[in-house]
Amino acid sequence: MAALLSGSATAQATLGEIVEAATPTDIIVTPAGDTDNPVELGNRVSQLPQVANTAVVSDVVLDAEFAASPDSDGPMTVAAWTPQLGSVLRTDAIIPEPEPGTIILPPTPETTAGSGLVTVTLRQSGNAHPFDITVIEGAPLMGIVHQSDLARFAVSTPNVWVKGVPGADPLDAADAIGELPGVATLNSPAVQRLEADAELTRFVALGLAFLAVALVIAVVGLSNTVALSVTERYREIGLLRALGARRTQITGMVLTETLLLALAAGLIGVVFGVLFGVTGANALLGGEKLHVVTAIPWASFAALVVGLLAASAIGAVLPARRAAAIPPAAALAQ
Numbered sequence: 489m490a491a492l493l494s495g496s497a498t499a500q501a502t503l504g505e506i507v508e509a510a511t512p513t514d515i516i517v518t519p520a521g522d523t524d525n526p527v528e529l530g531n532r533v534s535q536l537p538q539v540a541n542t543a544v545v546s547d548v549v550l551d552a553e554f555a556a557s558p559d560s561d562g563p564m565t566v567a568a569w570t571p572q573l574g575s576v577l578r579t580d581a582i583i584p585e586p587e588p589g590t591i592i593l594p595p596t597p598e599t600t601a602g603s604g605l606v607t608v609t610l611r612q613s614g615n616a617h618p619f620d621i622t623v624i625e626g627a628p629l630m631g632i633v634h635q636s637d638l639a640r641f642a643v644s645t646p647n648v649w650v651k652g653v654p655g656a657d658p659l660d661a662a663d664a665i666g667e668l669p670g671v672a673t674l675n676s677p678a679v680q681r682l683e684a685d686a687e688l689t690r691f692v693a694l695g696l697a698f699l700a701v702a703l704v705i706a707v708v709g710l711s712n713t714v715a716l717s718v719t720e721r722y723r724e725i726g727l728l729r730a731l732g733a734r735r736t737q738i739t740g741m742v743l744t745e746t747l748l749l750a751l752a753a754g755l756i757g758v759v760f761g762v763l764f765g766v767t768g769a770n771a772l773l774g775g776e777k778l779h780v781v782t783a784i785p786w787a788s789f790a791a792l793v794v795g796l797l798a799a800s801a802i803g804a805v806l807p808a809r810r811a812a813a814i815p816p817a818a819a820l821a822q
């Protein structure tokens with residue numbers, strides 16, 4: 489269970505960081521180009537109580553070819569910098585206006601590979617332009633360029649990027665925006681984040697449910713082990729009773745020994761569980777060339793150990809009561 493908890497927490501933190509970086513804002517609204525313009529639509533959206541900030545952003549998906557890592561070619565969302573862009577990004581990083589011919593990207597193996605100046609070539613239907621990469625910690629997982637640089641490529645009507653009020657339900661915000669006139673389509677990265685997190689949470693819950701059955705079986709095995717120990721120590725316990733040990737003392741002795749054994753086993757299990765869980769997550773996610781974020785769910789481990797101790801105490805109750813019921817005379821007669 490410790491391995492599953494630590495591995496899933498690491499996977500959740502890693503995938504959460506990727507989803508956060510890949511979804512730089514909460515909602516992206518595409519205006520109905522022939523009937524409305526983005527500025528007017530953005531003004532209407534900004535008046536909703538679920539909306540904190542809006543910005544009109546020109547963006548396009550281009551093919552990216554990194555000079556330092558040619559095997560990482562693929563599509564990249566590229567947006568033109570505007571003074572309002574920082575107000576709708578989910579990151580707290582300060583994104584300055586890039587110089588013409590440069591592109592702002594977050595630190596990744598592709599953007600930090602090699603030494604010296606790192607470049608990327610953006611392509612669109614044979615139209616290719618190289619850019620010098622400026623790496624900024626905390627920048628969204630997309631390219632940000634100067635307005636004049638994005639004008640080199642064919643870009644559709646600008647979209648309205650929306651940042652929701654902290655704590656507001658993104659589904660409510662999306663529904664409210666969808667009812668406004670002039671909205672052609674919208675997609676909600678915030679909802680995608682929630683769905684991805686919920687999917688991983690369901691997977692972990694299912695795994696824990698199966699492991700809970702294994703825990704019940706383990707408690708039954710522990711109870712049998714304690715019962716066998718009581719049988720083997722029949723004369724010892726009888727001697728203690730003959731020397732004046734009370735029933736409650738015998739019961740407490742057996743329970744204490746069982747809890748100490750369970751605590752030692754639990755701590756060892758947590759240590760090796762963290763080792764195996766984090767190692768497994770690194771092997772799985774690292775193989776996908778992802779930046780792995782190690783996360784240790786200490787609160788879950790504390791609850792796990794407490795639950796283990798409680799289950800062990802329950803499993804040891806009957807053997808402890810049996811030990812306390814051993815008559816001194818019968819034990820010494822054997």
